[in-house]
Amino acid sequence: MSESYDRGLVEDFGRWTEFSAGMWAWVFHKFTGWVLVGYLFTHISVLSTSLQGAQAYNNTLSGLESLAVVRILEVGLLAVAVFHILNGIRLLFVDLGVGLEAQDKSFYASLVLTGVIVVASVPTFLTGAF
Amino acid sequence: MAERYSSFRSGSTTWLLQRLTAAFLVVVLAFHFFNLHFVTHAYNIEFAGSQARMSEVGYYLTMVLFLVTATFHGVNGVYNALVNQGIEGKAKRAAQIVLGLAGLLLVVQGIRVANTLAGF
Amino acid sequence: MYEHDVIVVGGGGAGLRAAIAAQEQGADVAIVTKLHPVRSHTGAAEGGINAALRDGDSWEDHAYDTMKGSDYLGDAPAIDTFAKTAPDEVIQLEHWGMPFSREDDGRVSQRPFGGLSFPRTTYAGAETGHHMLHTLYEQVVKRGIEVYDEWYVSNLAVTDEDDPNDRECHGVVAWDVQSGEIAGFEARDGVILATGGLGQAYDHTTNAVANTGDGVAMAYRAGVPIEDMEMIQFHPTTLPSTGVLISEGVRGEGGILYNAEGERFMFEYGYATNDGELASRDVVSRAELTEINEGRGIDDEYVYLDMRHLGEERITDRLENILHLAEDFEGVDGLEEPMPVKPGQHYAMGGVETNEFGETCVDGLYAAGECACVSLHGANRLGGNALPELIVFGALAGRHAAGEDMGEALIETGPSEELDREELGVPVGLPSEQSDTAEPAADGGEPVEDVDTRSSEEVVSDAEATEEERIETLLEREDGVNHADVRADLQTSMTENVNVFRTEAGLEQALEDIQEARERYQDVYVADKSRTFNTDLQHTIETRNLLDVAEAITMGALARDEFRGAHWRKEHQERKDDEWLKHTMVSWNDGDPELWYRPVILEGHEETYEPKNRSY
Amino acid sequence: MSTQTPETETETETEPEAESGASAAPDHQQRRMDEKRARAEARDDAAAQAATEFEGETVELKVFRYDPEVEGKEEPRFDSFTVPFEKGMTVLDALIFARDEYDSSLTFRHSCRQAVCGSDAFFINGSQQLGCQTQMGDLEWPVRVEPLPHQDVVKDLVVEMDHFYDQMESVQPFFDPDELPDGELDEQRQSRENREHIKLSTRCIWCGACMSSCNIAAGDNQYLGPAAINKAYRFYMDEREGEQKRQERLEIIEQEHGVWRCQTQFSCTEVCPKDIPLTEHIQELKREAVKENLKFW
Ligand SMILES: Cc1cc2nc3c(=O)[nH]c(=O)nc-3n(C[C@H](O)[C@H](O)[C@H](O)COP(=O)(O)OP(=O)(O)OC[C@H]3O[C@@H](n4cnc5c(N)ncnc54)[C@H](O)[C@@H]3O)c2cc1C
Ligand code: HEM
Ligand code: SF4
Ligand code: F3S
Numbered sequence A: 001m002s003e004s005y006d007r008g009l010v011e012d013f014g015r016w017t018e019f020s021a022g023m024w025a026w027v028f029h030k031f032t033g034w035v036l037v038g039y040l041f042t043h044i045s046v047l048s049t050s051l052q053g054a055q056a057y058n059n060t061l062s063g064l065e066s067l068a069v070v071r072i073l074e075v076g077l078l079a080v081a082v083f084h085i086l087n088g089i090r091l092l093f094v095d096l097g098v099g100l101e102a103q104d105k106s107f108y109a110s111l112v113l114t115g116v117i118v119v120a121s122v123p124t125f126l127t128g129a130f
Numbered sequence B: 001m002a003e004r005y006s007s008f009r010s011g012s013t014t015w016l017l018q019r020l021t022a023a024f025l026v027v028v029l030a031f032h033f034f035n036l037h038f039v040t041h042a043y044n045i046e047f048a049g050s051q052a053r054m055s056e057v058g059y060y061l062t063m064v065l066f067l068v069t070a071t072f073h074g075v076n077g078v079y080n081a082l083v084n085q086g087i088e089g090k091a092k093r094a095a096q097i098v099l100g101l102a103g104l105l106l107v108v109q110g111i112r113v114a115n116t117l118a119g120f
Numbered sequence C: 001m002y003e004h005d006v007i008v009v010g011g012g013g014a015g016l017r018a019a020i021a022a023q024e025q026g027a028d029v030a031i032v033t034k035l036h037p038v039r040s041h042t043g044a045a046e047g048g049i050n051a052a053l054r055d056g057d058s059w060e061d062h063a064y065d066t067m068k069g070s071d072y073l074g075d076a077p078a079i080d081t082f083a084k085t086a087p088d089e090v091i092q093l094e095h096w097g098m099p100f101s102r103e104d105d106g107r108v109s110q111r112p113f114g115g116l117s118f119p120r121t122t123y124a125g126a127e128t129g130h131h132m133l134h135t136l137y138e139q140v141v142k143r144g145i146e147v148y149d150e151w152y153v154s155n156l157a158v159t160d161e162d163d164p165n166d167r168e169c170h171g172v173v174a175w176d177v178q179s180g181e182i183a184g185f186e187a188r189d190g191v192i193l194a195t196g197g198l199g200q201a202y203d204h205t206t207n208a209v210a211n212t213g214d215g216v217a218m219a220y221r222a223g224v225p226i227e228d229m230e231m232i233q234f235h236p237t238t239l240p241s242t243g244v245l246i247s248e249g250v251r252g253e254g255g256i257l258y259n260a261e262g263e264r265f266m267f268e269y270g271y272a273t274n275d276g277e278l279a280s281r282d283v284v285s286r287a288e289l290t291e292i293n294e295g296r297g298i299d300d301e302y303v304y305l306d307m308r309h310l311g312e313e314r315i316t317d318r319l320e321n322i323l324h325l326a327e328d329f330e331g332v333d334g335l336e337e338p339m340p341v342k343p344g345q346h347y348a349m350g351g352v353e354t355n356e357f358g359e360t361c362v363d364g365l366y367a368a369g370e371c372a373c374v375s376l377h378g379a380n381r382l383g384g385n386a387l388p389e390l391i392v393f394g395a396l397a398g399r400h401a402a403g404e405d406m407g408e409a410l411i412e413t414g415p416s417e418e419l420d421r422e423e424l425g426v427p428v429g430l431p432s433e434q435s436d437t438a439e440p441a442a443d444g445g446e447p448v449e450d451v452d453t454r455s456s457e458e459v460v461s462d463a464e465a466t467e468e469e470r471i472e473t474l475l476e477r478e479d480g481v482n483h484a485d486v487r488a489d490l491q492t493s494m495t496e497n498v499n500v501f502r503t504e505a506g507l508e509q510a511l512e513d514i515q516e517a518r519e520r521y522q523d524v525y526v527a528d529k530s531r532t533f534n535t536d537l538q539h540t541i542e543t544r545n546l547l548d549v550a551e552a553i554t555m556g557a558l559a560r561d562e563f564r565g566a567h568w569r570k571e572h573q574e575r576k577d578d579e580w581l582k583h584t585m586v587s588w589n590d591g592d593p594e595l596w597y598r599p600v601i602l603e604g605h606e607e608t609y610e611p612k613n614r615s616y
Numbered sequence D: 001m002s003t004q005t006p007e008t009e010t011e012t013e014t015e016p017e018a019e020s021g022a023s024a025a026p027d028h029q030q031r032r033m034d035e036k037r038a039r040a041e042a043r044d045d046a047a048a049q050a051a052t053e054f055e056g057e058t059v060e061l062k063v064f065r066y067d068p069e070v071e072g073k074e075e076p077r078f079d080s081f082t083v084p085f086e087k088g089m090t091v092l093d094a095l096i097f098a099r100d101e102y103d104s105s106l107t108f109r110h111s112c113r114q115a116v117c118g119s120d121a122f123f124i125n126g127s128q129q130l131g132c133q134t135q136m137g138d139l140e141w142p143v144r145v146e147p148l149p150h151q152d153v154v155k156d157l158v159v160e161m162d163h164f165y166d167q168m169e170s171v172q173p174f175f176d177p178d179e180l181p182d183g184e185l186d187e188q189r190q191s192r193e194n195r196e197h198i199k200l201s202t203r204c205i206w207c208g209a210c211m212s213s214c215n216i217a218a219g220d221n222q223y224l225g226p227a228a229i230n231k232a233y234r235f236y237m238d239e240r241e242g243e244q245k246r247q248e249r250l251e252i253i254e255q256e257h258g259v260w261r262c263q264t265q266f267s268c269t270e271v272c273p274k275d276i277p278l279t280e281h282i283q284e285l286k287r288e289a290v291k292e293n294l295k296f297w
């Protein structure tokens, strides 16, 4: 049984609403993980401008930092990283077999905490952006 | 029927490494973020500052280790995600090669950057 | 056509044990079953498995309890074999890893059960059957025994000699439910029927929807006499809305029964002043119904079973499953409130007549488990005696079928020369119009006088052809009666008339109803024309089997005018040992059922029994 | 209401026959024909009346239909059935009613009606549950019943289970001790604690709900899946199990498509009708595997 019988629209109908906490956590963790890898690659390439000398490095960085989009993306990155960290810690506990019964609650806690940290950091991140 | 599950390496090592790197990354990533967004603000970063930080051996080593662990963690994570989607055979082999090379490239380039900043 | 040495029909406890035993004898075995083995109803058994394992207990005591419990309608050779072998078989299960409940010293626990003189019921929580079934299936997997699951066996391939004693069974005909393929299965050495119960003849039952007495009906129509069919056990504690069973373990642990007035009626009304709630099942069932009939029931329907006083710890340790059942199927929290219970059909003591090795009178045909009647339970089965029966006689039948020499059996099988016949004043059997189309002999071929000269392969392929035709006919019909209507009417009548309390008029009424249902069944049609997973077709064929077994149950009940074990007759309130120490036998007789009797054997390999008064 | 079919308008009157025997036959014949006609008419009306016929509450059941062989059913679709609601009615009861009263070709597995045979796991209102264990009253109406997701559909609510069985059987799900006590009637000893430890894992009824709910199993066909891993756990943790088989089994479950694939989504644990803490068991085995491997370093 290598392929599943395709139930077409029937298969998908209303399906996503029925995800439970653990599944959402998995989806988010995956998404944030991928974003972080993506960022890691971008990050290193941006920093690579330093190989062409201090001037290039400074120009690139300040050039990017002066863009409002970049600033907003940075907030996004923070959100992604914070969630991945918090949920990652949650997963580490799950791996240790600690608090399995509260796995849904700890997921919600990660979400809330991420929100709080991100909101609190917005002023710092956006200083001088606009 | 065990042969159906033959694999190229034991899953437990990479699984454990993924957790260990994660535990390490929690600390360093938090430090990194805090350092470059709250202590020094990202919009204030200049070559000179980076160079100053990088010249400290401790910091340099931490950053290199950070790079290596993050790369392993990220690349292995992506690979896992692909296997979870059931890739097999050629596709799997290709993923291993591509991801492995990308990771290597990233680490090499990262170290070059670090060296430059540290002024080696 | 498929070919194996031994073919086991049914993947419940009996079938699996038989297959393992035959395989250990070196036979090439296949299990053909309409449900995947782990879905068999053995998995529903809760209470436990009886076996004399400990100091202070002995197999003789177990045998004695069983004989007494049977109300002296059990055959001593069967009972002896059973009680003696059960301990080995139970230990065998333990060695196969079954997760029994344990004592502090790590040995398997035993608890008291109704009708037993020693606490000899081993158990695994309140899910004993589940664990036993899975443990056995695990061994089947280990041995790589072939399983044809979701294959419905619809007929036996038996030769056509006049006298059933001369017939030979060469295999079965089955169809793959999933694809609709009809195929013959040739058995070189033997066919073992292990198809389980027939509770679907009733509408309030603890039995599964798949328990339709297929094996009994198939063997019956192939000429094997069926024995003591009227002996139907009604379990005293089933949930009123679904029939789900509340294990006897609850009473074994100390649960009590009381009526609407809050009286502990087993004692207060003198139904069983010694054993109270732990009296034999028939006694408790009748007590409950008497309470209800006399207006002391709750909602005129049920009584209460209370286990709250046992305390949460003990309940969750030993009866946890009961809490889930009461909650899921009746919405009652067993820790907080008493559970409503009433009697429901539970077990068929009767079935295909076999000797103590599981062999029937037809050569190469065996039966084991609930579908068989080695005559172990007689007129009443003790709680916890069915599961050991599965493994004891399953194993014996398996080994015998695979060729092990076991010597001479003490129990005689098959119609004999001097039949002690009985006529009923009510019509039974096929309605007149059906008799020409009725299968004239065992597998539907032409009857032959002396010897059937066909090769075994021919016998199987002929049977296959007949079966194909029958199914074709059912599928071709465009209009007619839905089997579900017939089945529902049958079930209602059986529950009303052939229940715990039986009256002459009621039994006659039931026979009329069955006769009428038979006639309607002639017009039955299958609405679903698909070959893929056609459950409509399957249920239609099962309904036919239910008609045949229900009729045999009722015939036997009408003829037996005494009160013995589970069989209670309003007009005849005493056990008549002079007249009725004999087994009811029904022979299909090519569509014209015949009722006859065979004496009970009270003298076994080692023990001899004296009928005693059965009081608890 | 168990499996009993509710009374229908075609209930026949049962006048007791005064005389029995052959003379009654023509009579019976006549009555049979009459009844047959009446029934055919009744059936034609049944569908039309359905919605209005029942007194009291009714509930709408939307059932997934598919049959590769039957014209009009080759395309998957939903059929609606109106079923009279009674307190205590389960989804299985409702399905049986729909089948027996409206459409006998409606196909689904079921047997025990008491959550032990594991045949009737369906996708009910968007989650995997046993039909017999799910009260209609506890669901949002209309009730939507589909076959288990991520498995091939054979017909209507029946799915192909072979893959699930294969996975279950691939972990060598059988007991294989190194040695057995040889005294007559000697049993192996097992402590109560150890039995307690494996108790929950032995409850599995092979219903496949967990496997169907797991996204990883959906993506990776070779993944053993929660039920099979739990089965391995049952033996691995049993102190009576032999050392050698224990190692072999550990090797099977720590293959690439074994425990490592589990992403702790917990949906298996949530849907399991026997409340087996599957995720916990899988995690425990991951740790066991790591521990085992660390020993060799
Ligand atoms: C609720 C309940 C609780 C019980 N509790 C206890 C207890 O505590 N202790 C005790 O000793 N006994 C108990 N019993 C009795 C005991 O469980 C049964 O008698 C016993 O399990 C029957 O086993 P079996 O192998 O004969 O049949 P089953 O387990 O019913 O198996 C029958 C098999 O035959 C197959 N089959 C049937 N018809 C066909 C066909 N036409 N073609 C192919 N295959 C077919 C089925 O697929 C199935 O695999 C209990 C019974 C019930 C109902
Ligand atoms: C800071 C602390 C971090 C923690 C605690 C953490 C934790 C985890 C954990 C536990 C997993 C494994 C999930 C599983 O297999 O079940 C994981 C997956 C992953 N992580 Fe991290 N991580 C961190 C940082 C990072 C960083 C910096 C990156 C980017 C380079 C990253 C990228 C990924 C990716 C791509 C995955 C795979 C996601 C998937 O399943 O698709 N993580 N993380
Ligand atoms: S683990 Fe639970 S959900 Fe999975 S098959 Fe077993 S009983 Fe069903
Ligand atoms: S849902 Fe799947 S991912 Fe793991 S926790 Fe359960 S097996």
Ligand code: FES
Binding pocket: D110, D111, D112, D113, D114, D115, D116, D117, D118, D119, D120, D130, D131, D132, D133
């Ligand atoms: S019918 Fe057996 S589990 Fe639901």
